[in-house]
Amino acid sequence: MRFHARVVFYVIEPIAIRKNDLWFTEYQTNAMRLGLRITSILKNIKTDYQQLLVVETEEYGRALILDGALMFTDQNEFTYHEMMVHPLLSSHPDPRKVLVVGGGDGGCVREIVKHDCVEEIYLVDIDEEVIKASLDFFPAVSEGLRDERVKVLPMDALKFIKDHPATFDAIIVDSTDPVDFAVGLFEAPFYRDVAAALREGGMVVAQTESPFVNRDLLSHAFLQMGTVFPRMFLCWGAMPTYPTGSWTYSIGSLGPDPRTIRRSPSARTQYYSSDIHRASFVLPPFIKELLRANLSQ
Template sequence: MQKRHNDIWFTEYQTRHLRLGLSITKVLANIQTPFQHLLVVETDEYGKLMALDGAIQVTEKDEFTYHEMLAHVVLTAHPNPRRVLIVGGGDGGSAREAVKHPSVEEVVLVDIDQEVINASRQFFPALSAGLEDPRVTVLTMDALEYVRGKKGEFDVVIVDSTDPVDFAEGLFREPFYRDVHRALNEEGLIAAQTESPFTDPDILTGSALEMKRVFPIVKVYWGAMPTYPTGMWTYLAGSKVHDPEELRSPLPGRTRYYSGRIHRASFVLPPFLEELLAERNE
């Protein structure tokens, strides 16, 4: 008889009818924080993985595609991004990307959950390095509250949120975008992640409609992201004056997914996605 071995899997239910399984060798953290359930496991395929309420947030192997696309498009579209606000992003990946822009002088990162920050510091050195950069200030509080009082303080706002459920739901809504608009100065841009057009088309189209009520220029772009549902991930770029498709400031330091050519290509939408956005706009 063949020798047997452990066969332990982490399973994400991406929808009720679709799930992704990754074999794991170790559970590193498995706790309920005041806001969500936090799991860190070591996987065979993607290195360490952090999930919040069962949804994969980062894996060591593929987080670069998401963080680079979320941060660099609007930072490069801005002519001179100096002050950046990151909403969520407690793992540090978006901050790590933001400080690759030489013009960036200060990054304020506001995450509601101190345990996410702690877990990143303990298990994800390549991500939490973004939290330790001297230009980065980390605040643990509700970003909805933080941004409410701000006026013209930021060049770029990056919304690096979990799925729109519970406390994160407001981050996909017009009142929040209005507060962000006020917090940005006159050349400001916002980037936000808006899920997969195959499994959650309403999140993309709904958020786009809400953002368009506030920002004169709103464009959709997309990229590959293996461990997020369907591997095709969308983003919104909202802007006061600058077309987010155009490159205005120097490219960031070393990147693995993002480039100037990828920047422009990511705004080219397949017809089915253009049609989806047009339908919901009527």
């Protein structure tokens, strides 16, 4: 999933290119939009928390859309989910207990189960309909939810974290937009609760937007996390359907350096590798300048 404050609506519209032409259009910023030709609408409901849409696209296969923001598609979701998980778990000294906040689609869980050292995985997403939709329409994304190590809890993650101090080795914040029920997941008080829920030497990762069109959002989220965690790092990678195609991942650490690789996933990855791991932490000067005051060297 992704963090995008500006997208609160979407359009499904016919376009006179060929007969019965139907398109999904996401307004990614006030001046930029993404359009995908869709062949069918598989699910379109209003949950207790957001508008949930599943469509079949001609270019990227099936797509999950929440409140008008494109969460992922069949053809490229792996770039995001692998980068949300493997730089963190491949560098943690001993990640036995992992929490995923949000991410009801199960993509991050699928990647976590590739680490044999992990003994318990908790997925906490407030919207049970997202979990159901992924199980129904995205079996390759949600397959990890059936692993015996996984506990799926459709509830408020803020409350869950506060109720579990010093419990987890790693926490992955895979939230939707910072509006309504998710707004508290991107501020310092939440990260203080996250730090309290981590064991000694714990680490957290959160996706933090495009470094090109969402620089203010990136710097704000990084700064908020940096007020809590003594060590801060940023890595980045490709995500074709997100604004500008480049995405960032902020890592807060209570000790370990996420640039140090300690293990590899036990199963196949399509984007992540040891070379990608190392390269993802190499930042261009404009990003370094944006984050300089809070970036660990």
